[in-house]
Amino acid sequence: MIPELTLIVENNKKVYFASDFHLGLAVNTPDQERRREAKIVKWLQDISNDAAAVFLVGDIFDFWFDYKHVVPAGFVRFQAKVAELVDHGIPVYFFTGNHDLWMFGYHERELGVKIFQKPIEVHINNHRFLIGHGDGLGPGDTLYKVLKRIFTNRVAQWAFRWLHPDVGISLARRWSGSSRLSKSEGDERFMGEKEYLTQYCRQTEQKSHHDFYIFGHRHLPLEIKIGENSTYINLGEWFRSYTYGVYEGSAFKLLSCKE
Numbered sequence: 001m002i003p004e005l006t007l008i009v010e011n012n013k014k015v016y017f018a019s020d021f022h023l024g025l026a027v028n029t030p031d032q033e034r035r036r037e038a039k040i041v042k043w044l045q046d047i048s049n050d051a052a053a054v055f056l057v058g059d060i061f062d063f064w065f066d067y068k069h070v071v072p073a074g075f076v077r078f079q080a081k082v083a084e085l086v087d088h089g090i091p092v093y094f095f096t097g098n099h100d101l102w103m104f105g106y107h108e109r110e111l112g113v114k115i116f117q118k119p120i121e122v123h124i125n126n127h128r129f130l131i132g133h134g135d136g137l138g139p140g141d142t143l144y145k146v147l148k149r150i151f152t153n154r155v156a157q158w159a160f161r162w163l164h165p166d167v168g169i170s171l172a173r174r175w176s177g178s179s180r181l182s183k184s185e186g187d188e189r190f191m192g193e194k195e196y197l198t199q200y201c202r203q204t205e206q207k208s209h210h211d212f213y214i215f216g217h218r219h220l221p222l223e224i225k226i227g228e229n230s231t232y233i234n235l236g237e238w239f240r241s242y243t244y245g246v247y248e249g250s251a252f253k254l255l256s257c258k259e
Contacts, residue, residue, distance in 0.1 A: 002118075002119060002121045002130075003118075003120040003121070004120065004121045004122070004123065005093075005120055005121070005122045005123070005168070006122070006123045006124075007052065007053055007122065007123070007125075008124075008125065009052045009124055009125055009247070009249045010028075010052065010096060010248060010249075011111050011128070012050065013050055013051070013052035013125070013249070014047075014050050014051060014052060014101075014246050014247060014249070015051070015052050015054075015055070015124060015246070015247040016047050016051055016053075016054045016055070016056075016244060016245070016246050016247075016249070017055045017057060017131075017147055017214055017233075017235055017246070018043075018054075018056060018057065018235055018238065018243075018244040018245070019056065019057035019058050019059060019060075019080075019095075019097070019215075019216025019235040019236075019237070020058070020059045020060075020134065020216045020217070020219055020235070020236070020237035020238060020239075021040055021056075021059070021060050021202070021237075021238045022059055022060075022061070022062040022099065022237070022238070022239060023036070023037060023040070023060060023061050023062060023074070023075045023078060024061055024062040024063060024072075024075065024173075024233065025062045025068045025072055025206065025239060026062060026173040026174070028239075030128060033074075034240065036076065036238065037077055037078050038077070039238075039242070039257070040049060040078055040238060041077050041078055041081045043244070043257055044081045044082070044085060045081065048084075048085055048088070048090060051085070051090050053069040053090065053091045053092070053093065054082075054085065054090060054091070054092045054093070054255075055092075055093045055095070055129060055131060055214070056082075056092065056093065056094050056095065056100075056113075057095045057097075057131060057132070057133055057214065057215065057216045057235055058095040058096065058097025058100070058133025058135070058216050058217065059094060059097030059098065059099045059100060059133065059136070059216060059217070060097070060100055061075065061099065061108050061166035062100075062173075063099055063100065063169065063172040064071075064099075064100040064102060064175060065102040065160070065161075065167055065169070065172070066102055066103055066105065066106045068161070069070040070165050071106070072165070079110075080086060080106075080210065082113060083110070083111045083112065084221060086111060086112035086113060087112070088127040089096070091114070092111070092112075092113045092114075093113065093114050093115075093116065093173055094107060094113045094114065094115045094116070095115075095116050095117075095119075095132060095133050096115065096116070096133065097115050097133040097216065097217065098133070098135040098136075098144065098148065098217070101117070101148075101151060101152065102151075102157065103115050116132075117131075117135070119131060119132025120132065120133060121210070123249070124247060125227050125249055126213060127211040127247075128204060128209065128210045128211050128212075128214045129210060129213075129214055129237045130201075130204065130210045130212075130213065130214070131214045131215075132214075132215060132217035133215065133216050133217050134197050134216055134217035134234075135148070135217050136148050137196070137197060137200045137215075138196030138197055138198075138199045138200030138203075139196055139199055139200075140196050140237050160206065160227070166200060180193040188218070188219045188220055190220060190222070195218070195222075195224075197213075197215050197217070197218060197234065198224055198226070198232055201213040201224075201226045201230075201232040202226055203225075204228050205226050205230050209227075209229075209230065210230060211229060211230060211231070212230070212231055212232075212233060212247075212252055213226065213230070213231070213233065214233050214235065214245065215232070215233070215234055215235070216234065216235045216236075216237075217234075218234050219236065219240075219242040220236060220241075221235065221236035221241055221256070222234035222236075223254055225229065231252070233245055233252060233254060234245050235254070236256075241256060241258060242256055242258040243255065243256045243258075244256075244257070
């Protein structure tokens with residue numbers, strides 16, 4: 001059963017959505033990553049004036065693993081800003097993605113966010129949302145679905161935890177460096193009717209109506225009509241397009257803060 005969440009947004013408030021920050025991107029220099037982190041922190045500060053809630057929809061980190069007594073280095077300013085939002089009464093919802101699916105509770109305890117491992121149904125005012133990162137959904141992508149079963153296997157996670165963090169994180173960064181993020185933008189070409197998340201949304205819509213389907217993962221800012229009263233939104237990413245979504249109580253907009 002899909003978890004449900006209900007939010008009421010006042011007339012002067014908005015709900016914000018972003019995904020695929022990939023903080024700690026292996027192909028970038030430390031200076032490039034600091035500039036990207038600063039841009040994300042500034043965005044969070046800017047939206048704090050009218051945010052009713054913030055949804056961070058997966059792959060927020062290019063790699064994350066919750067060790068028992070060790071916190072992965074970096075991203076301190078970003079995490080501090082998230083904690084500040086929560087402390088000021090703005091709920092922040094984290095979704096795990098394929099790059100940061102090893103979140104086991106640290107951010108909930110330390111930052112006060114709520115973490116979701118799978119898509120959830122969210123009722124905001126009079127609209128019904130289905131929100132998730134998007135990895136492993138729909139037809140195809142068979143290799144990743146097999147890998148995800150391995151990555152989420154408790155024995156495999158236990159074995160990885162026994163690697164020294166310097167070794168484990170180094171291996172993860174090498175893996176990320178060989179991923180589609182390090183390759184040309186051709187990997188992010190729009191596939192039309194073959195877009196597997198579009199197919200997933202249409203299959204789901206036949207069973208249960210949602211006004212908005214909100215996903216990340218594809219790294220493409222997309223707005224695709226699923227039915228007469230239903231739209232699939234892909235939030236894009238924060239290393240080229242810097243796009244995000246905003247729900248204003250009645251309408252949903254996909255915007256960019258690239259400049």
